[in-house]
Amino acid sequence: MTVVVEGVSKVFPGKGSDEVTALSDIDLTVGDGEFVSLIGPSGCGKSTLLRLIADLDSPTGGTLTVFDKTPRQARLDQDYGIAFQQAGLLPWRSVRANVELPLQLHKVAGRKERVNELLEMVGLSDFADRYPDELSGGMQQRVAIARAFAEKPKLLLMDEPFGALDEMTRERMQGELVRLASESGAAVIFVTHSIPEAVFLSDRVVVMSPRPGRIREILSVDLGRGVDRGEGLREDTSFFERVSAVREALHGGAPTGVRGVETR
Numbered sequence: 001m002t003v004v005v006e007g008v009s010k011v012f013p014g015k016g017s018d019e020v021t022a023l024s025d026i027d028l029t030v031g032d033g034e035f036v037s038l039i040g041p042s043g044c045g046k047s048t049l050l051r052l053i054a055d056l057d058s059p060t061g062g063t064l065t066v067f068d069k070t071p072r073q074a075r076l077d078q079d080y081g082i083a084f085q086q087a088g089l090l091p092w093r094s095v096r097a098n099v100e101l102p103l104q105l106h107k108v109a110g111r112k113e114r115v116n117e118l119l120e121m122v123g124l125s126d127f128a129d130r131y132p133d134e135l136s137g138g139m140q141q142r143v144a145i146a147r148a149f150a151e152k153p154k155l156l157l158m159d160e161p162f163g164a165l166d167e168m169t170r171e172r173m174q175g176e177l178v179r180l181a182s183e184s185g186a187a188v189i190f191v192t193h194s195i196p197e198a199v200f201l202s203d204r205v206v207v208m209s210p211r212p213g214r215i216r217e218i219l220s221v222d223l224g225r226g227v228d229r230g231e232g233l234r235e236d237t238s239f240f241e242r243v244s245a246v247r248e249a250l251h252g253g254a255p256t257g258v259r260g261v262e263t264r
């Protein structure tokens with residue numbers, strides 16, 4: 001298993017009785033090469049869950065493993081790539097140098113070619129020698145995505161990575177992400193606010209509810225993966241059925257009678 005989350009809770013201390021239970025009793029497993037999206041209203045704990053997996057914070061209760069290791073060990077071993085909402089680029093390094101950074105740290109050979117390939121993938125070949133503050137927010141995010149992919153990780157943790165992109169670029173990046181993840185066999189845990197985005201990308205969509213943050217439902221999308229999914233999928237009836245099922249789950253109704261959508 002790539003990620004196993006068992007009985008995890010996270011309480012942030014507040015003043016007196018103001019503590020916030022960000023997550024309560026979360027159980028989730030993510031298989032090798034599986035694409036799982038987390039969706040739910042603001043404040044339901046999506047980012048917190050991702051941060052616990054990435055060892056950027058620790059749980060108050062329960063256990064997590066990443067590739068059968070503690071999150072700390074997986075972080076130290078750099079077992080995954082991260083692309084979060086804030087691009088987190090180094091302002092003094094060019095676009096090329098930002099993408100190259102993880103490869104340089106690990107003294108990977110053939111870096112120049114790999115960086116060129118990555119920049120092409122995110123459509124930024126012409127901006128390789130620019131600096132982050134010369135780019136739009138969406139372009140900065142694309143640099144961060146290229147960097148997350150640099151080492152072909154077997155797990156990618158992504159927190160609304162496409163939030164700042166225009167709709168056309170966003171759809172193109174979604175297609176690229178599905179293709180890359182499927183080709184490299186990487187598992188992805190992907191936080192989003194967009195129902196169609198979650199359905200397009202995922203094998204399973206985890207619907208969360210707030211106060212306290214819990215998993216309300218996990219829906220299998222089951223529309224085929226990666227290269228099998230052309231852009232035409234977005235206009236397919238089965239796609240709309242899944243979108244409706246996720247919407248109903250978000251609003252608390254049981255998605256009854258929706259063909260092909262499992263709820264568990």
Ligand SMILES: Nc1ncnc2c1ncn2[C@@H]1O[C@H](COP(=O)(O)OP(=O)(O)OP(=O)(O)O)[C@@H](O)[C@H]1O
Binds near residue numbers: 020046049
């Ligand atoms: N460092 C912190 N200290 C105190 N409370 C926090 C902290 N981080 C998150 N929280 C609280 O935990 C809850 C879950 O936050 P989280 O950011 O995980 O939600 P989210 O689902 O990612 O929200 P959004 O969709 O708005 O990004 C919120 O109520 C938030 O205020």
